[in-house]
Amino acid sequence: MSKVHNFSAGPCILPQEVLKQASEAVINFNNLNLSLLEISHRSKDFIEVMENARNLVRELLNVPDNYEVLFLQGGASLGFLTAAYNFMKIDGSAAYLNTGTWANKALKEAKLLGGVLEVASSKDKNYNYIPKNYQIPGNADYLHITTNNTIFGTQLKKTPISRIPIIADMSSDIFSKKINVSDYDLIYAGAQKNMGPAGTTLYIVKKSALGKTGRTIPSMLDLEVHISKDSMFNTPPVYPIYVSMLTLQWLKNNGxxxxxxxxxxxxxxxxxxxxxxxxxxxxxxxxxxxxxxxxxxxxxxxxxxxxxxxxxxxxxxxxxxxxxxxxxxxxxxxxxxxxxxxxxxxxxxxxxxxxxx
Structure with missing residues (x-):
């Protein structure tokens, strides 16, 4: 079979060795003579997968101990609303940097909960640049940024200097370069770019930043609920988490x-x-x-x-x-x-x- 050079924007290319191992697990996982798709997510075999995946995130990104790592569902599109629910206070407000389609969608979801200030936008030039020299309001509950914009081909090169907490959608460039996790109160990222197949979403959240909004949060959107249940408040997407674990192990093994x-x-x-x-x-x-x-x-x-x-x-x-x-x-x-x-x-x-x- 001739090699295909896969430049897909997402779901995207994964390492061949990861795909091979993942395909074998669909038939026979851990020599159980059972498929990964049919074992209990409460079994010790899958709990080990979940723990390994979370530990690899911690190791590869040097995640501080005061942050929690979660593998949830809903993609970054649900993350837009999850971020706002967990960080925007009742009668509060948030600041958003609008750098493209996904940043604009995140802003739209936040407006459902409170006041939103668009601190800067590159819409005037069809999002072909990252705005500079904008003012971040000191009284907003957080600043939301999208670190890479897949549609328009732009990327933030530096984390903004901010007096307020920063939330980052890193769906399309997480694990592609070094970051300082402590610069952010929340990082979320859909798996289907650098981490695994579509179906799971990574959250890295500063624990002490949660529980301060004064609002009632629906259980499925409440990060404290998911932390208390070790990412298993409901049945997790076992296969995407497993493939993500394999991909992160591939990354670790190679440097x-x-x-x-x-x-x-x-x-x-x-x-x-x-x-x-x-x-x-x-x-x-x-x-x-x-x-x-x-x-x-x-x-x-x-x-x-x-x-x-x-x-x-x-x-x-x-x-x-x-x-x-x-x-x-x-x-x-x-x-x-x-x-x-x-x-x-x-x-x-x-x-x-x-x-x-």
């Missing part, structure tokens, strides 16, 4: 977050260098806001679209069609995408330029 951050930088540098130096392409995001996870670019001559599409498809490249809000192309370079796949795309871009030089 951890520091190792993958270096490789991710190499991949981004390789592709952006070609975008900037090839006269047939141009990037859509401002240079200082470019994402290392999602590179967005367009052709400078739309007449070449059919030819370029045929070329990259013939090279077994998959998943680079741009989102409809941006157009063009989007190459998602999550952790499991090898450098050779980026090189394959760059080679096609070079060949197109050579043919039309």
């Amino acid at each position: 951890g977050v520091e190792w993958i951050e270096g490789i991710n930088q190499q991949k981004a540098d390789l592709l952006y260098n070609e975008i900037d130096n090839n006269p047939l392409f141009k990037g859509t995001a401002e240079v200082d806001s470019r994402s290392n996870m999602n590179a967005t670019f367009v052709l400078t001559n739309d007449d070449l679209k059919d030819e370029f599409d045929s070329m990259w498809q013939a090279a077994n490249i998959s998943g680079i069609k741009g989102h409809r809000d941006v157009g063009g192309y989007r190459a998602s370079m999550y952790n499991a995408l090898p450098l050779e796949s980026v090189q394959a795309l760059v080679d096609v871009m070079k060949e197109l330029a050579k043919k039309h030089s």
Whole structure:
């Protein structure tokens, strides 16, 4: 079988060795002659999976002891509302940095509970940059940021300096680079980018920050409830958590977050260098806001679209069609995408330029 270079924006590429081990567990998990999908989530075999997954998160991100790690459900889309319920006080307010579709959706959910201030937005230029020099209100309950914007190809390069707690949706760049967890009161992230398949969501929350809103929180949205039940208030998504555990173990075995951050930088540098130096392409995001996870670019001559599409498809490249809000192309370079796949795309871009030089 010829290799497919998978640039899908999510659900996305996972390590082949992880997929192999995960597929075996569907048939026979831990030599039980039972599938992972049919054993009790209360069994010692799955409890061990859950604990291993949470411990790997702690180790890889150096999570402080005063933070809890949870694997829940609902994706980051439920996280938008969960964050607001657990951190916005009755008659309170929150500040939101609007950098794209998902940031805007998070802001919309928070408005259901209280006052929301949009501290800055890049909507004026179709979200192709990260705003700078904005004021963060000192009396808001928290500042919410989206660290990477998959659709528009932008990424926060630095955590804002804030007097109020920071909540971060890190769905598409968690585990791709080093972070300081203590900069945040809450981090949440859907698994389906760098961690595992869709179906589970990681929460890393500062325990002392909870229980201060003065509001009644529905049980399924109450992080204190989930902490008290060790992520098992209801039946957890056993398979996504298991595959996430395997992926995190793969990351640890190969050198951890520091190792993958270096490789991710190499991949981004390789592709952006070609975008900037090839006269047939141009990037859509401002240079200082470019994402290392999602590179967005367009052709400078739309007449070449059919030819370029045929070329990259013939090279077994998959998943680079741009989102409809941006157009063009989007190459998602999550952790499991090898450098050779980026090189394959760059080679096609070079060949197109050579043919039309």
